[in-house]
Amino acid sequence: MTADIDSLERPSASPTFITISPGRRVKDLVARILVTGAFLLALVPLLWLLWTVVKRGFPAITSAAWWTHSLQGVLPEQFAGGVYHALYGTIVQALIAAVLAVPLGIMVAIHLVEYGLGRLARVTTFLVDVLSGVPSIVAALFVFSVWISTLGFQQSALAVSLALVLLMLPVVIRNTEEMLRLVPDELREASYALGVPKWKTIVRIVLPTALSGIISGVLLALARVMGETAPVLVLVGYSRSINFDVFQGNMASLPLLIYSELTNPLPAGQQRIWGAALTLIIVIGVVYVLAAVVNRFLARKRS
Amino acid sequence: MSKRIDVKDLDIFYGNFHAVDSVTMAVQPRSVTALIGPSGCGKSTLLRALNRMHEVIPGARVEGSVLLDGEDIYGSGISPVSVRRTIGMVFQRPNPFPTMSIKDNVVAGLRLQGVKGKKELDEIAERSLRGANLWDEVKDRLNRSGASLSGGQQQRLCIARAIAVRPDVLLMDEPCSALDPISTLAIEDLMSELKDHFTIVIVTHNMQQAARVSDQTAFFNLPGAGRPGRLIEMDDTAKIFSNPNQKATEDYISGRFG
Ligand SMILES: Nc1ncnc2c1ncn2[C@@H]1O[C@H](COP(=O)(O)OP(=O)(O)OP(=O)(O)O)[C@@H](O)[C@H]1O
Ligand SMILES: [Mg+2]
Numbered sequence: 203m204t205a206d207i208d209s210l211e212r213p214s215a216s217p218t219f220i221t222i223s224p225g226r227r228v229k230d231l232v233a234r235i236l237v238t239g240a241f242l243l244a245l246v247p248l249l250w251l252l253w254t255v256v257k258r259g260f261p262a263i264t265s266a267a268w269w270t271h272s273l274q275g276v277l278p279e280q281f282a283g284g285v286y287h288a289l290y291g292t293i294v295q296a297l298i299a300a301v302l303a304v305p306l307g308i309m310v311a312i313h314l315v316e317y318g319l320g321r322l323a324r325v326t327t328f329l330v331d332v333l334s335g336v337p338s339i340v341a342a343l344f345v346f347s348v349w350i351s352t353l354g355f356q357q358s359a360l361a362v363s364l365a366l367v368l369l370m371l372p373v374v375i376r377n378t379e380e381m382l383r384l385v386p387d388e389l390r391e392a393s394y395a396l397g398v399p400k401w402k403t404i405v406r407i408v409l410p411t412a413l414s415g416i417i418s419g420v421l422l423a424l425a426r427v428m429g430e431t432a433p434v435l436v437l438v439g440y441s442r443s444i445n446f447d448v449f450q451g452n453m454a455s456l457p458l459l460i461y462s463e464l465t466n467p468l469p470a471g472q473q474r475i476w477g478a479a480l481t482l483i484i485v486i487g488v489v490y491v492l493a494a495v496v497n498r499f500l501a502r503k504r505s
Numbered sequence: 506m507s508k509r510i511d512v513k514d515l516d517i518f519y520g521n522f523h524a525v526d527s528v529t530m531a532v533q534p535r536s537v538t539a540l541i542g543p544s545g546c547g548k549s550t551l552l553r554a555l556n557r558m559h560e561v562i563p564g565a566r567v568e569g570s571v572l573l574d575g576e577d578i579y580g581s582g583i584s585p586v587s588v589r590r591t592i593g594m595v596f597q598r599p600n601p602f603p604t605m606s607i608k609d610n611v612v613a614g615l616r617l618q619g620v621k622g623k624k625e626l627d628e629i630a631e632r633s634l635r636g637a638n639l640w641d642e643v644k645d646r647l648n649r650s651g652a653s654l655s656g657g658q659q660q661r662l663c664i665a666r667a668i669a670v671r672p673d674v675l676l677m678d679e680p681c682s683a684l685d686p687i688s689t690l691a692i693e694d695l696m697s698e699l700k701d702h703f704t705i706v707i708v709t710h711n712m713q714q715a716a717r718v719s720d721q722t723a724f725f726n727l728p729g730a731g732r733p734g735r736l737i738e739m740d741d742t743a744k745i746f747s748n749p750n751q752k753a754t755e756d757y758i759s760g761r762f763g
Contacts, residue, residue, distance in 0.1 A: 319563055388600040392663070394561060396614030396670055397590030406617055410604045503604075 255480050262477025263484075272454075274443035279468045285478050287444040291455035292485065294448060295359050296428045299366035304420050306367075307374030314375070315382040316404055334372035339432040341368040346436050357438050359448040362455075365433035370423045377419030381412040414500035421493035425486045431457040456482040507534035507704045508574040508591075508673040510555065515569035516733075517547065517554050519562065524550045526733035527569070530723055532674075537696055537705040539715035539742065542725030543757070547734030548708040549597075551725075552676050555706065556592035557585040573673070590618070593672035597679040599659035601651030601666075608647040610662055614670035629669055637665035638695050657688025664695065668703070675699065677707040681714065693718050712758060716746050724754045 262268060268284040276283035310330070314323050345365040349355050385408050393403040409416070439452035440462045447453075460478045463471045510532040517525040525547035532538045540548045553559040554567050557578060570577045578588045601610045609616070611630045620626065630647070634640040639661040643654070651662055660680060667675060677696075681689040696705055696718050709715050715722055723739035738751050749755050 386600070388596065388598060389602060391558065391561065392596065392600045392602070392666075393613075393617065394586075395556065395558060395589055395594035395596075396617065396666065397586055397593075398614065398617040399586050402617050407602060407604075411602075413604075 252483075255476060255483060258473075258476035259478075259480025262473045263480055265477075268477065268481075272442060272444045273459075273474075276442070278466045279470050281470045281473065285454075285456065285459060285474075285481055287441065288454040288456045288459040288478065289481065289485070290444060290446070291359060291434075291453045291458070292428055292482070295362045295366060295434075295453075295455060296424055298360065298363035298448060299370055299427060300420065300424050302363065303367040303370035303374055303423075307371050308378050308416065310371075310375045311378035311382055312404060312409075314379055316400070316408070330372050330375050333368065334376065336368065337432075338365070338369055338430050339436070341365045342433040342436040344368070345433070350437070356450050357452075358450050359438055359445075359453040361437040362433045362453075363448070365437060366427045366430060369427050369430060369433075373423040373426065374420055377423070378412075378416050381415035381419065382408060384415070385411045414497045417496050417500075418493040421489050421496070425489040425493075428486055428489070429457060429482055431461065434458040435461065456485070507700075507702060509534045510674065510704065510706075511572040511575075512551075512555070513570045513572065515551070515554060515567060515571060517550050517559060517567050518565065519550075520564035523733040525554070526735040528736045530736060530739050532704060532706055533721065534704045535700055536720040537700050537707060537718050538721045538723065539719035540706065540708045540723050540725065541710070541712070541715050541757070542734070542737075543727060544710075545734070546725040546727045548725055549678050550734075552678050552706060552708055553594075555676055556594055556674070557588045558594060560585065590670060591672055592674040592676060593667040593670060595660070595663050595667050595675065595677040595680050597682055599656060599663050599683070601654070601659050601662050603650065603652050605651060606648045607643050607651050607654070607662060610651040611665045611669050613666060618670070633665040633669035634662075636668050636695075636699070637661045638691055639665055655688075657684045657691065660684060660688065660692065661695070664692070668699065672703065674704040674706070677705065679708050679710065682710065689714070712746075716742060722746070724749070724751075724757060726753055726757070 265281070265284070267282065268286075269289070270286055271282075271284040272287035273283040273285075274287075310326065314326060317323075318326070342365045345361055345368070349361050349364060350357060355361065389407055389411060390403055393407045394400070398406075434455050434457055438455075438458070440458050441452035441454050445451045445453045456478050460475050460482075463475045463478070466472075466474075512528050512530045512532075515525065515528045516523065528551060540552065542548055550559065555571055555578075559565050559567060567579065570579055572578075573588075573591065577583070578592070602613055605613060608627075608630045611633050612620075612626045615626060615629060631640060631644075634643065639658060642658060643649075643662075646653075651659065654662060660683070664675075664680070681692050684692070693714065696707065699705060700720075707715075707719065719742045721739065722742045722745040724737045724745065725734050726737045727734050737753050738745070738749060740749070745754060746758060749758065
C-alpha cells in the first residue's frame with residue numbers, strides 16, 4: 203500500500219519548476235503563426251465577398267424605389283423599380299416554412315429527449331440524420347413529385363415553403379434536442395417531486411429553461427433557408443410584380459430575382475443582381491442579430 | 506398533517522440490478538428518521554422509492570409495498586403524481602428553477618398544480634419562506650433569480666418550495682452535504698421545527714447530524730460488492746448511538762468500518 207503511494211511521488215531530485223526551453227518557445231511561435239495565419243486566410247474570401255457585394259450593391263439598395271416598389275413595368279435597361287415583391291416572397295415563404303417546421307420540430311425533439319427510448323426514437327433519430335443530408339434540390343423535387351405531380355396542386359409559394367420545411371426540420375430538431383439535453387435532470391426531478399405531472403414539467407420547466415437556445419436555433423435555421431435557391435427554381439414561377447397570395451400564382455423571391463436577372467446582360471440588370479444579393483445578406487444579417495438579441499434578453503431576464 | 510410510513514418487504518431494482526433487499530421498517534409521524542450507512546448501500550434508492558421518484562429512472566422498479574397511513578402508495582391505480590404531492594423531497598444538490606424568481610420558485614409547485622390567486626400565493630410564499638428560515642434574508646429581493654442566492658440559501662429555498670405544497674412527509678437526501686456548518690445548523694434547526702408538522706426522513710453521512718436531529722435511526726449495510734444493500738437495524742437514535750444490537754452498526758458508528 204505505502205509502496206504504491208510512494209511511487210506516485212515525484213522523484214526528489216527533479217526541480218519543482220521548469221523553465222521554458224528555447225525549443226518550446228520556437229514551437230509556440232510556429233503554432234501561433236499557423237493558427238493566426240489560418241484565421242486570416244479564412245477571413246480573406248469572406249471579407250472579399252462582403253466588400254464586393256456591398257460595393258456593387260450599394261447604389262441599388264440606396265436608390266429611391268428599392269425597398270418600396272416591385273419591378274412591374276420596369277424595362278430591362280431601366281434603372282428603376284425595386285425588390286419589394288421579392289423581399290415579400292423571401293420573408294413570407296420562410297415564415298410559412300417556420301410556422302410549419304418549428305412546432306413539428308420542437309415536438310419531435312421533445313419526444314426524442316423526454317419520451318424516446320424505444321425503437322421509434324431510434325428510427326426517428328436515424329431519419330432525421332438522413333433528412334439533414336438531403337440536398338435542397340432533392341427536397342424541391344420531392345415536393346414537386348408529391349404536391350404538384352401526384353396531388354395535382356399548382357406551383358405556388360406554399361410549395362416552396364413545403365420544401366423549406368423539409369430543410370428546416372432536421373436543423374430545428376437537432377438544435378432543440380441539444381438544448382433540451384442541456385437542461386439538467388435535477389430540474390425535472392425537482393418538478394416531479396413537487397407533484398407536477400410530466401407534461402407540465404416539460405411545458406413549464408424544461409422548455410422555458412431551454413428557450414433561448416431553441417429560439418436562436420430556430421432563427422438560424424430560418425436564416426439558412428432564406429437563401430435556398432433550388433426550391434424557388436423548381437416550385438414557383440418568377441413574377442416581376444407583387445403577389446400576396448401564397449396559394450397560387452407566381453411569386454418572386456430574392457434568389458429567384460437574382461436568377462432571372464442573370465439573363466439580362468444590361469448594366470441595369472447587373473445592378474439589380476448585386477442589389478438583391480446585398481439585400482439578401484442584410485435580411486439574413488438582421489435575423490442573426492435578432493437571434494443574438496433574443497439570447498441576450500432571455501439571459502438578462504434570468505439574473 | 507403528519508403521517509406514518511410502513512415499508513413492507515420492499516425490494517428495489519435498477520433493471521436487473523438488485524439494489525436494496527427486502528426492507529421492512531416503520532417511520533413514525535412527527536419525528537425525524539435518519540438513514541445511515543456506507544456509500545452505495547442504497548439509502549438514496551430507498552428514499553426515492555418512498556415517493557415513487559425511483560421509477561422516473563428508466564428500467565427502475567420496486568417489489569413490495571409502502572403504506573402511508575395504511576394506504577399503499579404502489580397500489581394499483583394510484584397516480585405517482587398524487588403520491589409526490591403528499592410526500593415531498595429535498596435533494597442533495599440545491600436545484601432551484603433557474604428561470605424563476607425566488608418567490609416563483611417557492612410557489613412553483615402550487616402554481617404548476619394549477620393554484621391561482623396572487624394574494625393566496627404571496628401569503629403561502631411568505632409563510633413557506635419563514636418556515637424555511639429564509640424570509641428575513643430574501644424579503645427585499647423576492648423577484649431576483651433563485652440562482653442568485655448562496656448554496657445554503659438555495660437549499661433553504663428548496664425546502665421552502667417543498668413545504669409550500671403542504672406535504673405530509675418530507676424526504677431529504679443529504680440536504681446539508683454541500684453546505685457550510687452555519688447553513689447546516691440552520692437547516693438542522695429547521696428540521697426540528699418542521700417535525701411538528703411533517704414526518705421527516707433524512708439521509709446523512711454525518712453521524713453527529715444523525716445523532717443531533719433524528720429520533721430514530723436506520724442503519725443500512727452492503728453485504729458485499731454487487732450484492733443488494735440491506736437494513737441491518739433500526740431503533741431509537743439514542744439506542745443506536747450508545748448501545749446498538751448489531752456489531753456492524755457499532756463498528757460503522759465508531760468509525761471502525763471497512
Ligand atoms: N440510476 C442508477 N442506475 C443504476 N444503478 C444505480 C443508479 N443509482 C444508483 N445505483 C446503484 O444502486 C446502489 C445504491 O445506490 P444509492 O445511490 O442508493 O447509494 P447511497 O446509499 O445513496 O450511496 P451514497 O451514500 O454514496 O449516496 C449502488 O450500487 C448504485 O451503483
Ligand atoms: Mg445517496
